[in-house]
Amino acid sequence: DQQVKQNSPSLSVQEGRISILNCDYTNSMFDYFLWYKKYPAEGPTFLISISSIKDKNEDGRFTVFLNKSAKHLSLHIVPSQPGDSAVYFCAASESNDYKLSFGAGTTVTVRA
């Protein structure tokens, strides 16, 4: 039933290096994809999104890549900073559908 999967529950990366987070989806009707970031005891905050008509979207240190044929997207954070330590959720939605389907999250730890 879970349509968005984040198979890596955790990721540890050294400060200054690249963080790569992966996400797979099974619903071919999804056409809008998002990444949310969550700190402990806070709600998720929107980070970056991509529409299915694109294969890449960049915003500062954050880049999301979409591979529709593989039903896969990834988030690259370059360079990683200590403040990037958080849980990252991948989410997706269908056209004209307001509800978001989320993955289980990947906990990123950036080591000094």
Place this chain on the structure above:
Amino acid sequence: EAGVTQFPSHSVIEKGQTVTLRCDPISGHDNLYWYRRVMGKEIKFLLHFVKESKQDESGMPNNRFLAERTGGTYSTLKVQPAELEDSGVYFCASSHWGAGPQETQYFGPGTRLLVL
């Protein structure tokens, strides 16, 4: 601008009791959503209000859950009677009606519910 607020931040109740969660969306946001995260798993959609109307309640787990948004402002989510599997973090989110489904959803800090 104040963000989405939720009350209480934590709630511990016994199985069979009733709990009511409250969400105050960002002022002017017509869309209001409830989501739930159980046991560190994925965040799951519960329902979506547009103003005071339920637009989509496909994610509501069963009839023990009742959501309301009288007057189209704040919303409440009541669980009655609560069961052990209802434990989790309940998030509320809101967004503008504006450009449609791709309007950013802003989340509150969540209510952590523990049913014993």
